[in-house]
């Protein structure tokens with residue numbers, strides 16, 4: 001606990017509550033600034049942004065608050081060794097059935113998805129370092145120790161994402177100042193970067209104490225934490241803070257599409273599943289028609305999904321049209337297993353409620 005307090009105090013963060021970075025729209029500068037101003041730690045999800053978009057968002061947060069905040073990036077994937085062209089062409093043909101306008105089918109046909117260039121990632125990192133963002137977190141990989149050492153030169157605290165104890169150990173050895181331990185319950189993409197047996201996914205309750213026992217740096221628990229009960233449980237397991245995504249997805253300040261918010265709040269019994277259908281990388285979201293149809297076709301061995309981020313590029317026109325038409329059945333509805341506990345409210349009220357619940361549960365347990 002001393003370790004926890006000193007780490008957060010050094011960051012200038014008063015409460016052990018991080019609003020998860022949520023790339024693709026939900027993590028607006030307003031959401032990030034509100035959580036940070038309330039004494040938690042807000043994160044921009046910069047994974048899909050260019051260097052310029054990243055700079056703009058950082059400056060917008062700074063206009064709203066002087067409180068510390070974080071920026072999260074995606075470590076670029078190493079391109080697959082097999083040529084993905086065959087799976088790209090068959091996927092284009094399959095996706096055409098979901099394009100209900102000829103223009104959209106032609107747009108999908110014309111796509112030439114590519115692995116992101118190292119150069120664009122490096123340009124984005126230069127901006128984040130130039131802007132002296134106090135906390136940098138990353139997912140989908142583990143950079144070399146020299147790279148992390150360079151990121152730390154300006155004083156930033158570096159946080160990596162692990163889904164197994166082995167990944168946490170590798171991140172600590174590479175020089176990370178803290179580790180996000182992301183359990184099976186978590187909404188959005190899994191941060192997994194070491195080869196993984198998909199029958200061995202570890203839940204937050206089992207993962208956090210194992211990571212705490214294996215590393216010396218502070219651990220941030222993520223996955224399925226929705227209220228004060230969950231926060232206290234994570235702290236009891238040895239976490240220094242929690243990173244909550246789904247709870248903040250329906251906050252007033254989040255940029256989540258209204259039809260997506262509506263699905264979170266009203267599709268209570270659909271449940272979530274891990275799927276590669278939207279992006280090519282495993283991510284957890286609320287089940288919908290698109291996910292069910294593609295996962296079914298994959299299970300029936302009718303089709304293969306191209307690797308991330310190629311599939312992400314291929315499904316983009318359909319997801320964009322779904323947004324225009326308010327059709328949540330074709331959007332990626334990333335959410336954690338706890339999503340039925342989400343309620344729409346301003347982000348400041350979320351943080352205040354979480355802190356009150358945390359105190360209440362603490363008191364009730366000491367009876």
Ligand SMILES: Cc1cc2nc3c(=O)[nH]c(=O)nc-3n(C[C@H](O)[C@H](O)[C@H](O)COP(=O)(O)O)c2cc1C
Pocket residue numbers: 020021022023026045046047072138139161182185186187188189222223224225243244245246247249334335336337338
């Ligand atoms: C919509 C959405 C987008 C996400 N995007 C990112 C991201 O860009 N970077 C990242 O490290 N984690 C991302 N995550 C995962 C979160 O960091 C965190 O692990 C997860 O939200 C915790 O589980 P919970 O949703 O049950 O709280 C995302 C999660 C959601 C729900």
